Amino acid sequence: MPSVWSDLEPLLLQVSKPIQYVGGELNSTVKDWDSAEVRWVLMYPDAYEVGLPNQGVMILYEVLNEVEGVLAERSYAIWPDLEKLMRENDIPQFTLDSHRSVRDFDLFGISFATELGYTNMLSALHLGGIPLFAADRTLDDPIVVAGGHAAFNPEPISDFIDIAVLGDGEEAVLRMSEIVREWKREGRPGGRDEVLLRLARSGGCYVPRFYDVEYFEDGRIKRVFPNRSDVPYRVAKHTVMDLDKWPYPKQPLVPLAETVHERMSVEIFRGCTRGCRFCQAGMITRPVRERSITGIAAMVEQGLCATGYEEVGLLSLSSADHSEIGEIAKGLADRYEGENVGLSLPSTRVDAFNVDLANELTRNGRRSGLTFAPEGGSERIRQVINKMVTEEDLIRTVTTAYANGWRQVKLYFMCGLPTETDEDVMQIATMTKRAIDAGRSATGGNDVRCTISIGAFVPKPHTPFQWAAQESPDVVDHRLKMLRDAIQGDRKYAKAIGYRYHDGKPSAIEGLLSRGDRRVGAVILRAWESGQRFDGWSEHFSYDRWVAAVVEIFEGSPLSLEWFTTRERELSEALPWDHLDSGLDKEWLWSDWQEALAGGEVDDCRWTPCFDCGVCPTMDTEIQVGPTGRTIPLLVNR
Amino acid sequence: MKAPHAQRPVVQRIRVKYAKRGRLRFTSHRDFSRALERAVRRSRIPIAYSSGFTPHPRISYAGASPTGVASEAEYLEMALQDRVDLAEVLIKLDEALPIGLDVIEIVEATTSEFAATLEASEWHFSISAPAEIADQIPGAIATFLAADEVMVERMSKNGLRRFDVRSAVLSLAEQAPPEVPEVTDGNSTTMGERALRSAILEAVIRHGSPSVRPDDLLAALRIEGLASRAIVTRLAQGPFDERAGAVTDPFGPDRK
Numbered sequence: 001m002p003s004v005w006s007d008l009e010p011l012l013l014q015v016s017k018p019i020q021y022v023g024g025e026l027n028s029t030v031k032d033w034d035s036a037e038v039r040w041v042l043m044y045p046d047a048y049e050v051g052l053p054n055q056g057v058m059i060l061y062e063v064l065n066e067v068e069g070v071l072a073e074r075s076y077a078i079w080p081d082l083e084k085l086m087r088e089n090d091i092p093q094f095t096l097d098s099h100r101s102v103r104d105f106d107l108f109g110i111s112f113a114t115e116l117g118y119t120n121m122l123s124a125l126h127l128g129g130i131p132l133f134a135a136d137r138t139l140d141d142p143i144v145v146a147g148g149h150a151a152f153n154p155e156p157i158s159d160f161i162d163i164a165v166l167g168d169g170e171e172a173v174l175r176m177s178e179i180v181r182e183w184k185r186e187g188r189p190g191g192r193d194e195v196l197l198r199l200a201r202s203g204g205c206y207v208p209r210f211y212d213v214e215y216f217e218d219g220r221i222k223r224v225f226p227n228r229s230d231v232p233y234r235v236a237k238h239t240v241m242d243l244d245k246w247p248y249p250k251q252p253l254v255p256l257a258e259t260v261h262e263r264m265s266v267e268i269f270r271g272c273t274r275g276c277r278f279c280q281a282g283m284i285t286r287p288v289r290e291r292s293i294t295g296i297a298a299m300v301e302q303g304l305c306a307t308g309y310e311e312v313g314l315l316s317l318s319s320a321d322h323s324e325i326g327e328i329a330k331g332l333a334d335r336y337e338g339e340n341v342g343l344s345l346p347s348t349r350v351d352a353f354n355v356d357l358a359n360e361l362t363r364n365g366r367r368s369g370l371t372f373a374p375e376g377g378s379e380r381i382r383q384v385i386n387k388m389v390t391e392e393d394l395i396r397t398v399t400t401a402y403a404n405g406w407r408q409v410k411l412y413f414m415c416g417l418p419t420e421t422d423e424d425v426m427q428i429a430t431m432t433k434r435a436i437d438a439g440r441s442a443t444g445g446n447d448v449r450c451t452i453s454i455g456a457f458v459p460k461p462h463t464p465f466q467w468a469a470q471e472s473p474d475v476v477d478h479r480l481k482m483l484r485d486a487i488q489g490d491r492k493y494a495k496a497i498g499y500r501y502h503d504g505k506p507s508a509i510e511g512l513l514s515r516g517d518r519r520v521g522a523v524i525l526r527a528w529e530s531g532q533r534f535d536g537w538s539e540h541f542s543y544d545r546w547v548a549a550v551v552e553i554f555e556g557s558p559l560s561l562e563w564f565t566t567r568e569r570e571l572s573e574a575l576p577w578d579h580l581d582s583g584l585d586k587e588w589l590w591s592d593w594q595e596a597l598a599g600g601e602v603d604d605c606r607w608t609p610c611f612d613c614g615v616c617p618t619m620d621t622e623i624q625v626g627p628t629g630r631t632i633p634l635l636v637n638r
Numbered sequence: 639m640k641a642p643h644a645q646r647p648v649v650q651r652i653r654v655k656y657a658k659r660g661r662l663r664f665t666s667h668r669d670f671s672r673a674l675e676r677a678v679r680r681s682r683i684p685i686a687y688s689s690g691f692t693p694h695p696r697i698s699y700a701g702a703s704p705t706g707v708a709s710e711a712e713y714l715e716m717a718l719q720d721r722v723d724l725a726e727v728l729i730k731l732d733e734a735l736p737i738g739l740d741v742i743e744i745v746e747a748t749t750s751e752f753a754a755t756l757e758a759s760e761w762h763f764s765i766s767a768p769a770e771i772a773d774q775i776p777g778a779i780a781t782f783l784a785a786d787e788v789m790v791e792r793m794s795k796n797g798l799r800r801f802d803v804r805s806a807v808l809s810l811a812e813q814a815p816p817e818v819p820e821v822t823d824g825n826s827t828t829m830g831e832r833a834l835r836s837a838i839l840e841a842v843i844r845h846g847s848p849s850v851r852p853d854d855l856l857a858a859l860r861i862e863g864l865a866s867r868a869i870v871t872r873l874a875q876g877p878f879d880e881r882a883g884a885v886t887d888p889f890g891p892d893r894k
């Protein structure tokens with residue numbers, strides 16, 4: 001049964017948004033099945049509307065499909081309405097490109113941007129008829145590969161995956177394809193074990209089953225060690241250098257269905273060395289590697305021609321930090337003047353330059369909203385997290401934005417940061433009110449608005465806060481409520497300040513999954529069995545279901561939800577991800593953690609000397625930044 | 639902040655007939671309009687924009703078919719700021735749209751009020767169902783046609799609505815099924831290994847208010863399990879010729 005389409009089609013009239021299951025997107029590829037030697041299915045374990053725009057999947061899909069003899073298709077999480085019908089009608093988890101069962105493929109890559117996709121992975125494996133436990137799989141089952149940021153601590157899902165790959169995927173998937181191709185050509189000697197061993201020995205694949213973990217009686221990890229010869233003690237992340245050589249996606253996928261990003265994206269650099277201590281993305285993607293101004297311009301033009309999108313997002317962890325961002329913004333705005341092409345820059349830097357950039361990019365369009373991320377409410381807490389923004393900076397920046405015609409400003413904060421007190425959070429209200437006052441006097445009017453968006457902080461592996469105690473949901477929720485009352489109780493500001501928050505309970509579960517070890521796998525399985533799916537969606541997330549699973553599984557052991565989340569760790573404790581190498585020196589992370597507690601700052605190694613975080617020497621990488629001095633030419637003959 | 643661009647004036651209006659085929663019948667109207675706007679940009683058709691801070695491409699749609707229904711006869715109109723070669727635009731636009739959303743014909747608009755000329759649609763129902771469902775069809779058609787009024791209910795944005803289907807149906811008949819070997823429904827565990835029968839229905843339904851959709855007609859036949867077994871295609875829409883009892887070409891006046 002190569003394609004499940006004819007069985008699926010009659011069911012689609014009965015489900016919501018059927019278009020998300022039909023494939024056929026502009027720029028999608030269906031390669032000939034029989035002439036391919038290595039076949040990948042790439043899955044983003046969330047709904048299509050979130051998964052399709054994912055850059056990681058889109059890039060690997062194209063990189064793999066460009067290789068002779070290798071094919072890649074895509075799959076996304078299936079909503080419960082269709083999942084139920086598929087189970088009743090024996091239809092497996094399928095790919096969108098040729099509607100084949102995911103079990104037909106050699107490799108099943110799943111990209112975990114967050115840990116909240118773990119239960120959806122179990123649904124997909126189960127629907128696909130693939131044994132949930134890696135140990136139960138046969139030669140007829142795909143090799144299940146986890147990637148994405150969450151793969152930097154894949155221990156909680158180590159029972160369910162065959163491999164985790166850390167870091168940039170472009171070169172890694174190509175190397176893996178060659179190893180699998182070679183093994184298949186040889187007639188699959190040694191079966192599944194052998195191919196996994198070959199992949200593990202290549203150095204770039206973490207195969208959890210080749211490592212054993214021992215624990216102390218109190219629950220802490222005693223040691224993690226390889227149980228096979230020649231597999232590395234620590235598995236290192238991959239780093240792609242010279243982004244100009246990797247101009248992907250060249251042909252971005254354009255869905256028919258509505259998705260969360262109705263625009264194309266061009267990644268203008270990778271990595272970030274601002275050193276925000278809470279930010280896992282910044283820590284694990286070092287060093288900074290810029291795409292050149294001309295490389296960016298070429299990708300924008302090619303992407304617009306290939307997609308017909310009317311908006312381009314210039315993507316990165318902190319886009320205003322590109323060494324030639326001013327020239328890029330002006331160059332692109334000049335080039336597309338009068339063409340109804342919108343440019344957006346996801347940057348939340350709190351400074352006047354950022355406002356200038358936003359002005360430049362919207363010089364022909366509407367100025368709706370600007371976003372800034374001070375992250376912490378008081379100057380003290382901002383020192384702890386290394387987000388060096390004074391209150392004066394913030395007020396001045398917001399005032400500049402209002403004075404330049406921006407009427408709506410959004411401010412991002414976190415609650416529950418290490419050492420945080422009630423006062424730190426209440427300072428958010430004081431500061432925001434000052435910003436509104438300043439905006440009112442700068443514009444001479446009353447129509448300036450500010451929205452506060454705040455959620456609970458979750459300590460992440462490979463960051464200086466990996467040892468920190470996560471704040472309990474009760475304390476987080478208490479502070480969020482106090483802040484709300486302080487804002488909404490003040491008649492002078494209640495209409496001008498919007499308040500959006502995420503309560504602390506989902507973050508507690510995210511914390512368990514982020515810093516958990518192999519013993520958390522049983523909890524994930526139990527939660528999934530009791531119906532948990534789509535953890536990133538508040539209407540599907542059930543805290544009580546998760547807590548019930550935790551209690552049931554950890555009963556009679558020293559482990560608990562609190563043990564994994566609100567417990568502070570010691571330097572001497574072996575962490576579940578110590579054998580996974582992000583390049584960051586553990587000593588450096590610890591000293592930065594101590595610095596945080598002392599309120600000390602770290603600068604950015606792009607414009608100050610290297611502060612020896614460990615990444616570049618360990619990974620043999622270097623900072624790649626401009627300026628190149630080049631400019632963006634105008635387009636002629638169009 | 640500068641004032642928004644003044645948009646160039648409209649110099650030509652064109653009417654496009656297109657099809658929604660195969661898997662892409664699941665495209666909703668919103669999905670289609672986004673895809674079309676992108677295709678227009680990709681193919682560099684000199685579309686006119688509305689003025690204002692958020693200029694919109696000037697495209698108007700007429701009588702779009704419901705999600706899940708295929709169509710060989712959908713229509714839209716575009717305003718252009720440069721004159722174009724119609725044959726060239728047809729090729730470029732068709733190439734820029736995903737396969738399954740296909741451009742069939744383009745004419746220059748010479749009349750106004752195009753949407754109002756679309757008085758009725760001709761629908762084709764391709765049904766593949768177990769014999770006990772398919773065998774009820776002839777009787778159900780006879781009962782339906784003999785009635786003066788057949789009420790159905792449908793959920794709309796404003797809640798459950800109850801309306802008559804019969805008066806909007808101008809014709810309804812079962813066609814001779816195509817010569818195909820019997821297929822078995824091998825994958826369905828609930829249905830078991832039962833033989834499937836094919837049936838083809840054709841109907842002409844007048845547009846109006848409340849609008850009667852093809853699934854309303856299937857519901858009005860009152861056969862349990864029929865609706866999910868039918869693939870529906872709009873074959874034509876246009877002015878209704880009472881004497882011939884047929885839907886005619888809405889581009890007729892533009893071609894003269």
Ligand code: SF4
Pocket residue numbers: 273286287288605606610611612613614615616617623
């Ligand atoms: S090793 Fe030095 S240069 Fe490289 S990312 Fe770390 S601090 Fe920056």
